[in-house]
Amino acid sequence: MDLIFNVGGSMAGSGGRQRGPPLFATEKPGRMAMAAYRVSAATVFAGVVLIWLYRATHLPPGGGNGVRRWAWLGMLTAELWFGFYWVLTLSVRWCPVYRRTFKDRLAQSYSEDELPSVDIFVCTADPTAEPPMLVISTVLSVMAYDYLPEKLNIYLSDDAGSVLTFYALCEASEFAKHWIPFCKKYKVEPRSPAAYFAKVASPPDGCGPKEWFTMKELYKDMTDRVNSVVNSGRIPEVPRCHSRGFSQWNENFTSSDHPSIVQILIDGNKQKAVDIDGNALPTLVYMAREKRPREQHHFKAGSLNALIRVSSVISNSPIIMNVDCDMYSNNSESVRDALCFFLDEEQGQDIGFVQYPQNFENVVQNDIYGHPINVVNELDHPCLDGWGGMCYYGTGCFHRREALCGRIYSQEYKEDWTRVAGRTEDANELEEMGRSLVTCTYEHNTIWGIDKGVRYGCPLEDVITGLQIQCRGWRSVYYNPERKGFLGMTPTSLGQILVLYKRWTEGFLQISLSRYSPFLLGHGKIKLGLQMGYSVCGFWAVNSFPTLYYVTIPSICFLNGISLFPEKTSPWFIPFAYVMVAAYSCSLAESLQCGDSAVEWWNAQRMWLIRRITSYLLATIDTFRRILGISESGFNLTVKVADLQALERYKKGMMEFGSFSAMFVILTTVALLNLAYRLCITQINLAI
Numbered sequence: 001m002d003l004i005f006n007v008g009g010s011m012a013g014s015g016g017r018q019r020g021p022p023l024f025a026t027e028k029p030g031r032m033a034m035a036a037y038r039v040s041a042a043t044v045f046a047g048v049v050l051i052w053l054y055r056a057t058h059l060p061p062g063g064g065n066g067v068r069r070w071a072w073l074g075m076l077t078a079e080l081w082f083g084f085y086w087v088l089t090l091s092v093r094w095c096p097v098y099r100r101t102f103k104d105r106l107a108q109s110y111s112e113d114e115l116p117s118v119d120i121f122v123c124t125a126d127p128t129a130e131p132p133m134l135v136i137s138t139v140l141s142v143m144a145y146d147y148l149p150e151k152l153n154i155y156l157s158d159d160a161g162s163v164l165t166f167y168a169l170c171e172a173s174e175f176a177k178h179w180i181p182f183c184k185k186y187k188v189e190p191r192s193p194a195a196y197f198a199k200v201a202s203p204p205d206g207c208g209p210k211e212w213f214t215m216k217e218l219y220k221d222m223t224d225r226v227n228s229v230v231n232s233g234r235i236p237e238v239p240r241c242h243s244r245g246f247s248q249w250n251e252n253f254t255s256s257d258h259p260s261i262v263q264i265l266i267d268g269n270k271q272k273a274v275d276i277d278g279n280a281l282p283t284l285v286y287m288a289r290e291k292r293p294r295e296q297h298h299f300k301a302g303s304l305n306a307l308i309r310v311s312s313v314i315s316n317s318p319i320i321m322n323v324d325c326d327m328y329s330n331n332s333e334s335v336r337d338a339l340c341f342f343l344d345e346e347q348g349q350d351i352g353f354v355q356y357p358q359n360f361e362n363v364v365q366n367d368i369y370g371h372p373i374n375v376v377n378e379l380d381h382p383c384l385d386g387w388g389g390m391c392y393y394g395t396g397c398f399h400r401r402e403a404l405c406g407r408i409y410s411q412e413y414k415e416d417w418t419r420v421a422g423r424t425e426d427a428n429e430l431e432e433m434g435r436s437l438v439t440c441t442y443e444h445n446t447i448w449g450i451d452k453g454v455r456y457g458c459p460l461e462d463v464i465t466g467l468q469i470q471c472r473g474w475r476s477v478y479y480n481p482e483r484k485g486f487l488g489m490t491p492t493s494l495g496q497i498l499v500l501y502k503r504w505t506e507g508f509l510q511i512s513l514s515r516y517s518p519f520l521l522g523h524g525k526i527k528l529g530l531q532m533g534y535s536v537c538g539f540w541a542v543n544s545f546p547t548l549y550y551v552t553i554p555s556i557c558f559l560n561g562i563s564l565f566p567e568k569t570s571p572w573f574i575p576f577a578y579v580m581v582a583a584y585s586c587s588l589a590e591s592l593q594c595g596d597s598a599v600e601w602w603n604a605q606r607m608w609l610i611r612r613i614t615s616y617l618l619a620t621i622d623t624f625r626r627i628l629g630i631s632e633s634g635f636n637l638t639v640k641v642a643d644l645q646a647l648e649r650y651k652k653g654m655m656e657f658g659s660f661s662a663m664f665v666i667l668t669t670v671a672l673l674n675l676a677y678r679l680c681i682t683q684i685n686l687a688i
């Protein structure tokens, strides 16, 4: 794609600090490319209007039993919706922007001492669904960021309060003393040991085989120890590290009923906390907030807010980054990249958060489930960014603490990047203070979860939180570097994928129907294009009924000798054919341009249809049940441990139906109906 280069920032001096060169640049597609897209969109729109006109002017008479008339009106309604929805989707194609950072300039403009400290939050919720080895590999990957260790603080929130996860984290804190210097010395990537040893089979440049094998053995030993403890469920009598922490678990302790635990495993402020080369280590903290059966805990949002408070007494960094435990850092430079945005003197002032895309390492080539990752990452998100408001995804995101904690943007506000917690040196005291901030009752009668921290009460707490931050005047940025910032796992069986989408669709629909809908909350505060951009997902659910109608009623009518489309010879056939051909060719071209293969595009189209008539449909039904008070919302963790046989089938491109689900009944019915329709058409053609 041809890009227009547009650097922000200026060289002029301002205020106390000499204004340096811009730390990031923003690129836009060339004018010709944009104009071509807009012209083709305009012709499709003309086609859509003609279709509406045809439906409106050719309404069948109401005589007889009126079946054709009703079916026709249904088609008109479905097509009105599709047309409207298509107009909404234009917003996520309109003006993409692509960001580029200049880390060398960051280094020139700021000494290491002047750089802000960063708090990193990792969340886990269940040692069975999220094995401790997975969790600590993610933790180690962020501990090993290429950044001053004194300025890195890693917090693990364990919503299960599992002693097994705590044990694994203790092991990780020891292993880090070897792993971090190894990574830094040989510039190893990725820095999750699990991912690294799974991908790399020989020593990095400059590293002798002996050192490499020693490192590998250390990792293997740790894995064996952790897995054996996890399998037996018992902590050895004298765990090698931090015996102090283990005393907090007693017989009465369960995952849903326990007091708060805050344990500083590595205190970066202490001289003792050094790696094997004598360099400082990042601070590492374990936190399990108090849980009581009768108290609401608000799932992941609750744990993020607890982390915000605990970290405020221990490190209080101006930047907060959070990752899910199943998303490791794949790029050791991500912190510096993100800082290029926040620290840009000219354009960084109003940036509230920097979101990295989600990428999945277990998605295979020509993936049968057509994960639309490339188009979303290369086109949809750059467009949201173009409207000034990439959404917050809940993982792989760097926040300005102040913005996350509810501050309204004002031009006068100047961030103090070097501020730290005015903390005491005594770790016991800090832990005690931390524990008191994460009790069940702490948030009662406060604005936590409403106007402060991550929002409560919606399965998509992250999206709504991001929207709220934008409505307070902050801008957000999307950054998609060549070397992916984060890699995670996504479900690879049809049943699980549909359930996941159902959860997201429900969340989006809930937002759209609430007073937090982008059109209400964002009115006058964010751009219309961005409101529309949010609504593309917000209205996923609404697509279900028109789509189900479109894939069933015309076939049923046809089988009964009723036609709902113009004859091939009629001029009205042209807009139908044009809209279909133009829309599909455009989407194919986009997919290819974003790096998909034609097969992947095809698979993605199939999945769109499947999702619309299953996940979206059930999400809509469940949302209305909830509104009527028949069911309650929750947070079902996605599966992270793959069934090996299912994985093999996935790699071979076989669709996995897995367990029984109502969704499959809908799918099969629609498929059979359309098969009958096909057979009927073939017979008619043969007869002719």
Ligand SMILES: O=c1ccn([C@@H]2O[C@H](COP(=O)(O)OP(=O)(O)O[C@H]3O[C@H](CO)[C@@H](O)[C@H](O)[C@H]3O)[C@@H](O)[C@H]2O)c(=O)[nH]1
Binding pocket: 123, 124, 125, 126, 130, 157, 159, 298, 299, 300, 301, 303, 323, 324, 325, 326, 393, 394, 395, 459, 460, 461, 462, 500, 503, 504, 635, 636, 637, 638, 639
């Ligand atoms: O009570 C809970 C439930 C979940 N989590 C954590 O939340 C994260 C996300 O859960 P996961 O099961 O992996 O959900 P995904 O479907 O993969 O999550 C996607 O969708 C979520 C919103 O539905 C976002 O919060 C996530 O960032 C996004 O990756 C994980 O680290 C969990 O440990 C908690 O900490 N406490």
Ligand SMILES: [Mn+2]
Binding pocket: 324, 326, 488, 489, 638
């Ligand atoms: Mn996940």
